[in-house]
Structure formats: C-alpha cells, structure tokens
Amino acid sequence: MPTPYLQIFKTTVKEYSAYRLNFVLWRLRMFLNLLLNFFLWTAVFDKRLSFGAYSKDSMISYILYASLISTFVMGSRTAEIGAFINDGTIINILLKPISFFKYYFARDLTDKVMNIVFALLELGLVLWLFKATIILPQQPFLFFLFFVNGIFIAFFINLLLSFIGFWTPEIWAPRFLFTMLVFFISGSYFPLNILPSVIYHLLLITPFPYLFYLPTQMLIGHVDWRLVYLQFAISCVWVFLLYGVAMSVWKRGNKTFSFWGR
Amino acid sequence: MITVKNLTKIYQVHTRQKNFFLDVFARQYKEIHALNNISFDIGEDELVGFIGPNGAGKTTTLKILSGILYPTSGMVSVMNTTPFEKNIRFLKQIAFVMGQRNQLIWDLSTRDSLQLQKTIYEINDEDFKKNVGELTELLDANDLLDKPVKTLSLGQRMKMELVVGLLHRPKIIFFDEPTIGLDIFSQEAIRNFIKSYQSETKATIILTSHYLEDVKRLAKRLIIIHNGSIVYDGSLSNIVEQYTVEKRVVVTLDKMVNDTELRGIGVPYTLSYPKVTFLIKKGFLPEKIKHITQSLPFSDLTVEDESIEEIIKTFFKEHHGSSHT
C-alpha cells in the first residue's frame, strides 16, 4: 500500500483500540450468531443425510466459510459517513488532497482485517470444540474473482447508503433495510440454492448473491458450470454499475449539499 | 491569488416533510440568500480581516473559496483554479482553520493526526520535523503533542489545530474565528502566532473574527460584509480615520483640581485620581488640548483612538441604521 493508505490503516487500528470493549462485544455477538447457525444445521442433519444438494459436511462448510467471507466482504466504516455529512465533519476529509473513495476503502480494509483476524480464531474454536469437519478450499481462482467483486459491490452499496445523508438526515432506515435484506437473501444462514429455483434465479439478478454467497460456493467447490460465466458477468456489471452510480451520487451530493453550520 | 467576481450563493434549504419518501422524491425548498453579488481581489501575502455581523456570509464565503461549497453564480478563482474542482495541487496549498470545528482525531493524540497529515500531504521527514518544531515552538505547545485530543482544553486544542492544519505550509489560509471562546492570553498567543507565521511564510490569509482586536492587530486591509453584500473594502487605517468620532484623551494629574476646573474642559468620561479621561470630538481636539495644557497641572497626557468596536459601530450606524458588529 502507498504510504497515505497504510497510515490511514494504522490510524484506524488505533481508533479501534480506543474502543476495545465495543469491538470485543461485537465479535462475541458474531460468534454467538455463528454458533447458533452451526447448531441449527447440525440438528437438521441429525435425522437426515442430505438437504437438497448438500451433505452435512458441505452444509457445515458452507455456513462456516460464508460467515468468514461475509465478515470480510461486509466489514465497513462507511456507516459513519452519513453522520459526518450531517454534522459537517466530512469537510475535514473533503479538504484533504486525497481521493475520498480511496480514503474510505483504506478505512474499510482496516475494519475487514481486524474482523477477519478474530473471525479466523472463532472459526478455529468451533472446529476444535465441536470437531466439525470442513471441506478444504477449492477453486481458489474463481473464488478470488468473485470475492474481489463482492468486496467492491458491498463497498459501493455501503457508500450509497451513506450518501443518502446528503438528502435526508434519516440515514438509518435505508441501512437497516439493507442489513435485513443481506440477512435473508445474501446467504448468511443458508445457501441460496436451497430456495425454490425460480426465486433463486431471480435473486441472481440482484447484487445480493454476489456479496458472499457465490464466493463461498466457489470455495466449497459448488460451481454451477452452466451458469458460472454468466454469474461472473453479472457480478462485474454490478461492480461497474454501482461504481458509476456511487460516483455520480457523490458528485451530485457535493454540489447540492449545503454543509451545515458556522 | 484570489479573485471573486459577482459571487452569489443561495442556500436551498430543504423543508422537512412528514415522511421519508416525500422527503426524497418530492422535496420542498426554501431559499436563503447568503451572498449577493460580491466581488473582491486579494493579492499575494495579503492578510485581510473579514468582518460582519452574525449571518453576514463570512463562513459561506470562506467555504466557497476553499472549495467546499458550490457557488450559485459568479466567478471564483484561487491560485488560478476553480476551488470546487478540488484538484490535489490546490488542496495541498490551502488550509481552512475553524475555531468551532476541529479536524484532530478525537480519541488519539495530536501526534497521530500529524502522522496522518504527513503522509496525506506527502511531507518528507526533514520538513516534517522542522515544521512541527517551529509550529510548536511558536505556540509554546511542545508538551501537548502526546496527549489524547479529547483531554485538551479549548485553547490547547486550538493550538494543536493550528499545528496540524498548517503542517503542510499552506500558501493560502482561511481562518474562521480562530480565537473564539479563548481567554485573553490564548487569544494573544494565537494572534501573535498568526502574525509571525505570516511574516515568515508570506502566506495569503483571510481572517474572520468577532474580536475586532484580532483584526486590528493583524490586518492592514478590511472587508466588511453585511447581509451578503460587501459594504466596505479598504484599509483599516482609513476606516479608523473616517469613522472616529471622538478621541480619548487621558490626563495624569499632578495634584487634585476641583470639579469646575475639569468641567471647564468637558465632562470627564472617567475620573479616578490621578487619571482623568475625556472623550473629545475629533474636530475639537487641538483646541481642547491647548485648553488642557493651559489650565490643568499634569505630568502625562495621551491621545488614544476610540476602540475599534466603537468605530465599526459608528460605521454601521451611518450606513445601515443598525448598530451591531
């Protein structure tokens, strides 16, 4: 990383350490979440050998990897931008000779790295405590492609949700809606392809499966070879589309906003 | 350096409606005319005092000059670029220091903010050391660098704000009320700092303040803005000359004199032996002084200008029938 971004990274780490307890409690919550889901699926497989196309091992692998990958993909500091717009603090970043998008991407990376370190430890703990077996990573190249796209899709959606702050101080409602959608249709609790086929295929048009569902599928080797090129193409379209929209909304916001105060 | 022509800024203030969707898709606005067609030019290494009542449009002007706000109409050029474009070269050469807002990282020490600033502005180690050294020395604030910002007092924080804000040696600085809320000693310290910084770096500076002493001590040129229009742009000494109604004559008496003798000159403004002060209309000054020297036993006599506050008050009274500064 070029120095300013490395320094932004370091500074953000320091800011986290000022709120250690917050962070630890947040991880605890995520860990309990993971345990809950783990027990749920273990119970399901008590009485049966497969669920749709999933064996017990592949299902457990899916939820464990998905939790890890979603931690990295969804990790973000952008939620603070909405508040910064409304209280004028954003002026400080605007006046710095640095790209706003890159500045926030560096900050997001910090969040991602901090979280993934803990998530890995938590995963190790689950594997060790409950003797879970998980599939070794498959398809590293495909995984990487989808993973990178997922990161950018999440980043631009997150930015857009914050840029709503340029038009209304009610920034939490839309973000809450997004979080709920991610909960249910991004594949946090179950792999999306156990849904009825029509619904699953409709979902593939939206950006949600590209966040961490598909990267996870690649990692556990569940590649739908008929669709994978199309899927990758759609994820690329989402990346560029969302980038374009985020950029133009950012520019419009800057032009019309009146930057409160004093 | 800075050219502003027919600059107008109208704020579109969004009036809130009952629900989110109306808010987003059928927005209603109210217009606030913050700046009406203002023009001025500021040359290299000028230090201009920019004053006017609350809500006059000072901060709005500075926000436009620094590229934060998009002007409604008119031409703005700073170092031959349009500020709103915020090109990197431009941003690297300006600083906007606000007394009411800070850019320090609240939970960390000033040193952490400085490190970040150093890499973002691409300052090399040598310059970094030199600049931090000079700035902290001028502000007498070396021991504050490692304290968490949230533990600093208002005055200390302002000093740190200056160290961080000016680390990159900006060519143009906008100071928006840098002394607000500070005690007289801190005000003095900040004032002295700005003065020596300017004489050392030859930076172009626009300074707003409601403490007119700041302006009087620092600026040669004064721009007064009122209701979004410039009502005065000229030298400070001119306005002092022009709007001084009375001068303050302070006489230190040698011995007690009786009331009638004093009243022969005028009703004293203050009297606490041995000092007596008269306010004397400018036109009568020579005559009155002659009178004093002839009739009062004194060891010292000084003639002082009216306070700058009084002068600006007079200015507003004459021009706008309004008396606030």
Ligand SMILES: Nc1ncnc2c1ncn2[C@@H]1O[C@H](COP(=O)(O)OP(=O)(O)OP(=O)(O)O)[C@@H](O)[C@H]1O
């Ligand atoms: N973000 C904003 N949205 C809407 N109106 C604004 C905004 N900022 C300022 N105004 C209005 O524009 C006018 C000029 O405000 P400005 O902040 O420039 O004044 P100022 O001269 O800096 O005053 P002060 O001395 O109180 O700081 C005021 O009427 C103010 O209410």
Ligand SMILES: [Mg+2]
């Ligand atoms: Mg102001």
